[in-house]
Amino acid sequence: MVTYLARNTQVGQTVNLTVLRQGTQVTVKVTLAARPASATQAG
Numbered sequence: 136m137v138t139y140l141a142r143n144t145q146v147g148q149t150v151n152l153t154v155l156r157q158g159t160q161v162t163v164k165v166t167l168a169a170r171p172a173s174a175t176q177a178g
Contacts, residue, residue, distance in 0.1 A: 140167065 144150060146169050153162045 140150075144167055146167055149164055149166045151162050152165050153160060155161075
């Protein structure tokens, strides 16, 4: 999923995310943000 998002979306874009929660399908809107730098990149 991360690869798809990285290649096909942009930071700030709003997308629908469908998840299963307690056996029920729920769709939520999420706004994408930049991935934080990892500890090895920040060092």
